[in-house]
Amino acid sequence: MEHRNWNKNNIRTSLLGYGCMRFPTKADGTIDEERAEALLNTAKAAGVNYFDTAYPYHNGQSEPFVGRVITKWDRSSFYLATKMPLWNCKSLDDAKRIFEEQLQRLGVDYIDFYLLHSLHKARYETGKAMGIVDWLWQQKASGRIRNFGFSCHDNSAGFEYILRDQPWDFCQLQYNYLDRDDRAEEISGDRGYQLTEECGVPLIIMEPIKGGTLASLPADAAAPLHALRPDVTDASWALRWVGSHKNVHVILSGMSAEDQLTDNLATFGHFEPLSPAENAAVESVADELHRRIKIGCTGCRYCMPCPMGVDIPDNFSIWNKLGMFGQKDAIKTQWAECFPDSEKALHCVRCGKCESVCPQKLPIRNALAQLQTELDAL
Numbered sequence: 001m002e003h004r005n006w007n008k009n010n011i012r013t014s015l016l017g018y019g020c021m022r023f024p025t026k027a028d029g030t031i032d033e034e035r036a037e038a039l040l041n042t043a044k045a046a047g048v049n050y051f052d053t054a055y056p057y058h059n060g061q062s063e064p065f066v067g068r069v070i071t072k073w074d075r076s077s078f079y080l081a082t083k084m085p086l087w088n089c090k091s092l093d094d095a096k097r098i099f100e101e102q103l104q105r106l107g108v109d110y111i112d113f114y115l116l117h118s119l120h121k122a123r124y125e126t127g128k129a130m131g132i133v134d135w136l137w138q139q140k141a142s143g144r145i146r147n148f149g150f151s152c153h154d155n156s157a158g159f160e161y162i163l164r165d166q167p168w169d170f171c172q173l174q175y176n177y178l179d180r181d182d183r184a185e186e187i188s189g190d191r192g193y194q195l196t197e198e199c200g201v202p203l204i205i206m207e208p209i210k211g212g213t214l215a216s217l218p219a220d221a222a223a224p225l226h227a228l229r230p231d232v233t234d235a236s237w238a239l240r241w242v243g244s245h246k247n248v249h250v251i252l253s254g255m256s257a258e259d260q261l262t263d264n265l266a267t268f269g270h271f272e273p274l275s276p277a278e279n280a281a282v283e284s285v286a287d288e289l290h291r292r293i294k295i296g297c298t299g300c301r302y303c304m305p306c307p308m309g310v311d312i313p314d315n316f317s318i319w320n321k322l323g324m325f326g327q328k329d330a331i332k333t334q335w336a337e338c339f340p341d342s343e344k345a346l347h348c349v350r351c352g353k354c355e356s357v358c359p360q361k362l363p364i365r366n367a368l369a370q371l372q373t374e375l376d377a378l
Contacts, residue, residue: 001047002271004249006202008169009146013079013250015243016268017050017204018043020066021057021300022254031058037069039261044078046265050250052081052204054117055088055102063105071107080108081204083117083151084136086127087357095132099139110143113204115172116150118302118359121158124150124165133166151206153359156191163199170249171196172204174359176214177241177286179207179296197247204250205242211298214238214289215260218325221288224281235260236267241282244273294323295367296360303354303364311343312354312364319371322378332378345372 002015023036040051051070053062063082070080082102089095103109114136116127127133139145151172152159163171173192180189196203209215215235219226225237242251255261274282297316306312318339322331345368354364 001265002243002268003047003049006249011079011147013050014048014268015249015251015271016043016048016239016264017052017081017250017252018048019206019252019254020051020053020062022256023058023062023065024256025058029059031061031065033065033068035258036065039255039258040066040069042258043255043261043265044073046269048265049078050081050113050252051078052113052252053106054083055085055098063102067106067108075108079112080106081113081115082106082111083115084127084132085117086119086123086132089127089130089132092131092135095127095130095135099136103144110146112146113170114139114145114148119150119152119162120154120359121161124162128165137166149201149204152192156189156195159192160195163195163201168201170202170204172206172252174207174298175203175205175242175245175248176208176210176238177282178210178214178289178293180286193245193247202249203245203247204252205248206252207298207300208242208251208253209235209238210296211300213293213298213320213324217285217289218292221285221292221324224284225278228278228281233263235263237278237282237285239264239267240272240274241279243268243271244279289324292324294319294371295362297362298360300359302357302359306348307351307353308347308349309342310345310347310368311340312368314339314343315345315368315371319367319375322374328378331375335375335378345369 003012004015005012018040024032026032051066053066055063070078084095084098088098136145136148140148147169149168149170149172150162152162153174175193217234222234239251242248253264255264295316297313299313299317301313303312318331318335348365348368350365352365358364
């Protein structure tokens with residue numbers, strides 16, 4: 001397993017980190033704990049030592065489940081990460097209550113990597129004004145937090161403001177070979193990565209496969225990759241692209257199935273940075289995919305629940321498949337026969353609740369109207 005040194009406090013993390021937001025689930029939506037625990041144990045046995053959860057994941061059930069698993073492990077054998085949901089905090093007392101609840105849920109007396117969750121400039125300023133940022137630094141000083149950082153869904157200007165405002169131990173960004181243009185509002189892109197190098201802040205990567213989008217490419221778009229390595233998966237290419245950046249210390253992958261874990265372990269078990277020819281092939285694939293994607297939804301589900309019952313990410317997922325793959329018959333079947341009418345975009349009343357919390361700042365309301373028209377037309 002590839003590991004990266006942090007040059008501080010003898011930290012040495014596996015380059016592959018386990019993201020605990022997309023565990024396998026049962027029909028009722030609860031975590032399939034038997035399968036999920038087996039996945040976690042297999043990953044750890046293979047050398048993965050970084051496990052990332054958060055207060056809201058799996059409707060609040062990820063932290064308690066992870067806590068039940070890690071209580072069986074040697075506490076010194078892994079790094080645990082979780083996050084403070086500032087949007088749930090109306091006061092410093094709320095943050096204190098949530099933090100204590102997280103320690104109890106996880107069954108630990110310290111967190112190795114603690115993050116302010118899903119920051120943009122305004123949310124950060126609000127949390128700072130309430131005294132939450134200063135209080136969390138105090139928790140680090142007392143040893144209950146070992147490393148303090150943040151995850152960010154802002155453009156490069158907002159990210160730079162937050163990055164330079166505190167002596168952060170690390171930060172977490174969305175970064176993949178498709179989301180790199182920092183002219184868009186919702187991503188820090190290549191400029192964000194460069195800023196972490198300039199500031200000397202170690203970087204953890206989320207959405208390296210863009211919510212699974214980069215794991216199943218159309219054959220014609222992926223042809224440059226398959227010509228070089230016909231037996232390597234599309235997901236492996238995406239992960240290797242991210243891991244080829246020297247300031248990347250952990251790449252989070254939300255592995256929800258056994259085949260995903262197996263493939264990722266193969267990629268990181270004998271990790272190879274991209275060669276110049278391979279990097280050029282990835283660039284050509286990115287150019288082609290940019291021409292096909294309908295909307296840059298990652299499936300993070302921060303927009304849910306919708307007051308009208310619209311499953312926003314699943315609507316976008318079907319629409320993006322149409323754009324990227326062009327398999328009209330298969331998409332028509334999925335839309336007409338497999339996707340519940342009660343969850344379709346037509347029920348959107350344009351209230352805007354989804355757009356106010358979308359980390360990507362996507363034009364969700366207009367997109368829902370457009371996708372309903374296009375998919376019905378099939």
